[in-house]
Amino acid sequence: MHRVSEATICRERVMAEKIAAYHDTGYLILPRLFTGDEIGAVAAEAEALLARRDLIDTQNLRCRWQPSESGGPCLFETFDPVIDIAPCCARVAADRRILDALGSLYGDEACLFKDKLIFKPPGAKGYGLHQDYIAWKNFPRSFVTVLVAIDGADRRNGCTEVFAGYHPQGCLSAEDGQYHELPADAVDETRATPLELSPGDVAVFGCFTPHRSAPNRSNRWRRQLYLSYNARGDGGDLRATHYREFHDWLRVKYADHGKANARFW
Numbered sequence: 001m002h003r004v005s006e007a008t009i010c011r012e013r014v015m016a017e018k019i020a021a022y023h024d025t026g027y028l029i030l031p032r033l034f035t036g037d038e039i040g041a042v043a044a045e046a047e048a049l050l051a052r053r054d055l056i057d058t059q060n061l062r063c064r065w066q067p068s069e070s071g072g073p074c075l076f077e078t079f080d081p082v083i084d085i086a087p088c089c090a091r092v093a094a095d096r097r098i099l100d101a102l103g104s105l106y107g108d109e110a111c112l113f114k115d116k117l118i119f120k121p122p123g124a125k126g127y128g129l130h131q132d133y134i135a136w137k138n139f140p141r142s143f144v145t146v147l148v149a150i151d152g153a154d155r156r157n158g159c160t161e162v163f164a165g166y167h168p169q170g171c172l173s174a175e176d177g178q179y180h181e182l183p184a185d186a187v188d189e190t191r192a193t194p195l196e197l198s199p200g201d202v203a204v205f206g207c208f209t210p211h212r213s214a215p216n217r218s219n220r221w222r223r224q225l226y227l228s229y230n231a232r233g234d235g236g237d238l239r240a241t242h243y244r245e246f247h248d249w250l251r252v253k254y255a256d257h258g259k260a261n262a263r264f265w
């Protein structure tokens with residue numbers, strides 16, 4: 001006879017509780033989803049990627065830059081996408097532990113939509129308050145982000161902060177296809193929850209959960225994978241379409257800033 005172990009029952013109960021809480025708050029945390037060895041391999045890969053001077057270029061649409069808090073030159077901050085140049089990151093994005101957790105959350109299969117490796121070096125400014133939902137034609141409302149901590153994240157190095165309980169209100173800014181920061185009074189400051197994470201911890205939050213992050217005021221990196229998914233029933237495999245639309249959108253933005261030759265490589 002097939003017997004389900006106590007440990008399995010307990011794990012499933014904890015997961016069910018976390019998912020119920022996710023529906024209330026708009027986020028959840030899965031501590032130690034990845035082992036030290038697994039995250040060590042991702043950290044080594046991230047380190048090697050930083051040496052890719054052939055890729056890190058202000059004309060490359062794959063690269064995102066952030067102002068430096070000190071007013072110095074902009075700092076390289078993110079590869080978006082990353083899985084096509086980083087096999088360890090690709091393995092994490094396709095890992096069963098993430099897909100199973102999202103499968104329980106959706107009651108449907110999860111499809112990878114977008115994948116970023118955010119380095120957030122010391123001095124990088126961070127992000128104003130925003131929601132990830134952006135009203136493009138194929139943008140799925142089931143979009144959730146799975147944040148995988150490579151380094152420890154805390155207030156000193158500018159961990160992401162989420163605001164619980166706002167997601168049922170949907171999009172809090174104009175649905176006009178543009179990125180909008182939210183005004184500070186869109187949320188109650190006392191509801192800010194810092195996602196303080198250890199390497200290997202995972203946080204999940206939805207595209208209507210307001211979030212932000214402060215500058216990295218430490219001398220440590222705050223590297224994280226930001227992997228975003230949608231439910232299969234909400235558009236299916238959209239990653240290729242997303243990056244096509246995203247690059248078209250970015251080319252217009254770059255051209256507006258005098259960079260007519262930006263391209264993706």
Ligand SMILES: O=C(O)CCC(=O)C(=O)O
Nearest residue numbers: 118127132159160212213
């Ligand atoms: O790096 C962070 O803490 C936030 C990043 C973020 O919100 C984004 O990439 O949309």
